[in-house]
Amino acid sequence: MDSLFGPPIDLAGLPNFARVESGPRRTVxxxxxxxxxxxxxxxxxxRQVSLxxxxxxxxxxxxxxxxxxxxxxxxxxSRGLGPQEMYDALHVKTxxxxxxxxxxxxxxxxGVTHVLAERxxxxxxxxxxxxxxxxxxxxxxxxxxxxxxxxxxxxxxxxRTRRYGQVExxxxxxxxxxxxxxxxxxxxxxxxxxxxxxxPYIAVVDKDAPPxxxxxxxxxxxxxxxxxxxxxxxxxxxRELCRLRREEHLKAADIIAILSADRSRYPIEGRWTHNxxxxxxxxxxxxxxxxxxxxxxxxxxxxxxxxxxxSQWVWSPRPAxxxxxxxxxxxxxxxxxAGLRANASDGPxxxxxxxxxRRGLTVTVVEKTGSHTQYRIGGRLVxxxxxxxxAVAQQVIEELExxx
Numbered sequence: 001m002d003s004l005f006g007p008p009i010d011l012a013g014l015p016n017f018a019r020v021e022s023g024p025r026r027t028v029x030x031x032x033x034x035x036x037x038x039x040x041x042x043x044x045x046x047r048q049v050s051l052x053x054x055x056x057x058x059x060x061x062x063x064x065x066x067x068x069x070x071x072x073x074x075x076x077x078s079r080g081l082g083p084q085e086m087y088d089a090l091h092v093k094t095x096x097x098x099x100x101x102x103x104x105x106x107x108x109x110x111g112v113t114h115v116l117a118e119r120x121x122x123x124x125x126x127x128x129x130x131x132x133x134x135x136x137x138x139x140x141x142x143x144x145x146x147x148x149x150x151x152x153x154x155x156x157x158x159x160r161t162r163r164y165g166q167v168e169x170x171x172x173x174x175x176x177x178x179x180x181x182x183x184x185x186x187x188x189x190x191x192x193x194x195x196x197x198x199x200p201y202i203a204v205v206d207k208d209a210p211p212x213x214x215x216x217x218x219x220x221x222x223x224x225x226x227x228x229x230x231x232x233x234x235x236x237x238x239r240e241l242c243r244l245r246r247e248e249h250l251k252a253a254d255i256i257a258i259l260s261a262d263r264s265r266y267p268i269e270g271r272w273t274h275n276x277x278x279x280x281x282x283x284x285x286x287x288x289x290x291x292x293x294x295x296x297x298x299x300x301x302x303x304x305x306x307x308x309x310x311s312q313w314v315w316s317p318r319p320a321x322x323x324x325x326x327x328x329x330x331x332x333x334x335x336x337x338a339g340l341r342a343n344a345s346d347g348p349x350x351x352x353x354x355x356x357x358r359r360g361l362t363v364t365v366v367e368k369t370g371s372h373t374q375y376r377i378g379g380r381l382v383x384x385x386x387x388x389x390x391a392v393a394q395q396v397i398e399e400l401e402x403x404x
Contacts, residue, residue: 027056027114030103031067032122041069041090049094051147052116064110065095066103072125073173076101076133104133108140119148120162121169130166188292191320192223198283199276200234200324201226226285226321237266238280238324245281246333251340252277281337287330288323290316348393352377355397
């Protein structure tokens, strides 16, 4: 912006009177539409382009279009992971050169100078994410412009409008999460199933569930409850594998060997695997209760779900379907599983402690990092990976015995 207090004489002819752009403008469009909002990408994206284009200079056109069909709650690296065929099937007339993460990765290489979007929540509903995107682009000299911001005026006024918009987007995001979580909690409390039915069950529509409210926004999905699978052997197989863990303290590999040896008694599509066995043993729905919020599916890592603490699980107040095992039996199986895992990770270290103890030495932790731990064994300092591999443990034990 030119100064309001100009020179007393005409200096327009001097070479540095007007700031010369270091290069031509190269402006790209950035957009997003969320299918969870029941928006139509084929109409929403072109509309966003039209609004953002109002901030282009005369005669200027977008040099690229970067947009996603993703939730605004996801970080950039978790967006745009779907195949191009998915985007082609949407029949959006606006071309797509990539998503938000592609823009961040290629902006400097493409010589982008400006990024135009309809408003800040098209970048992200989380304020930290949108601020991070703006900061990363600003570091390489790219200016982010939102079409709903005022033109002219003071920088503080423009910034205030931008930050208010980002706060509103995050408040909307938080409110939507609260309402969604509240609805899912009530869904579980009423005994209705979430997700894929466990191995011994199938999900059927609950005919006694109240009909959806008239005029409800979005698609109405039927409420479903779990009932035993038509093949009663599945119940017996689930009960037996839980018993093998609870009473015989068998590891997954041993349980798989038993189940696989008699497929006529323990049927399974494909084959019994470690994840299937451990997943069934850990699944509290086998107790007859409906349970929600066991996993946090949105972790920023595609295909990866994080287990939530049991204290955060939502249980139906009473059994909602036939039980494979009792609550007490399920709890006992989890305690055995925890013990097996502790022995698997601590076993080698326990052997080292026992070997050191035979020489009258103690093993103490000196310092821990993310992957290794430094121990003091008598007067020696030993660095070992976490958890300690059997081969490393055996080497340390042999050194202790040879030093005796």
